[in-house]
Amino acid sequence: MNTTATKLAALLMAAGLLAGCSSGPRAPDWQLEAKGSMDRSVAAYMEGNSRVETAELERARGQLTRSGRADLLATAELLHCATRVASLVLDEPCSGFEKLRPDATEAQRAYADYLKGRVQPQGIALLPETQRAAAAGNAGALDGITDPLSRLVAAGVLLQTGKASPAVIRQAIDTASAQGWRRPLLAWLGVELRRVEQGGDADQADRLRRRIELTQNMPAPVKP
DSSP states (O other): OOHHHHHHHHHHOTTOTTTOOSSSSOOOHHHHHHHHHHHHHHHHHHHTOHHHHHHHHHHHHHHHHTTTOHHHHHHHHHHHHHHHHHTTOTTSOOHHHHTTGGGSOHHHHHHHHHHTTOOOGGGGGGSOHHHHHHHTTOTTTTTTOOSHHHHHHHHHHHHHTTOOOHHHHHHHHHHHHHHTOHHHHHHHHHHHHHHHHHHTOHHHHHHHHHHHHHHHTSOOOOOO
């Protein structure tokens, strides 16, 4: 299972209700199935497989609604929206979460606002610790983030708030490349291409175009 999705989900939920701890009583099947589906949904989206992503997300939603708890479903919706921010799909509304906002936790509402780049100062303390520096617009916000998806989310927030330095863009490219995540890699390569074109570096622009073409022409991952 995708440990990146698991880590971010755990960060989004203070109680870690989707984490399925290895010690203590075994988590109910619906929790384990929801977690597995969210892991696969995140991985499929980042790899560029929208069909699998949608199918697994619907399975996770179905399992989570069995609990009758809006906060659990809200976590899945926030994780779904976080993948969009990581991939620079910044104009897509987080509609699944917004339907649940009245019954979500205060921390979840703060995180949803953060993903839109408009978290209030008083909400920063409610965010996962790894995201607080990005929320505050700190230049080195990505340096202390080890989880790849969390790092890309922070980079995406910095970009949409106009605070992403060239170093942040390069870190995002390297992160997506190291994970084999084609969707965010193409998005961040596009950002870097526009930046170097504006700077007049024709050689670097040509290298980036070749890299983008190579990435676009990769065969889509085969799913069972």
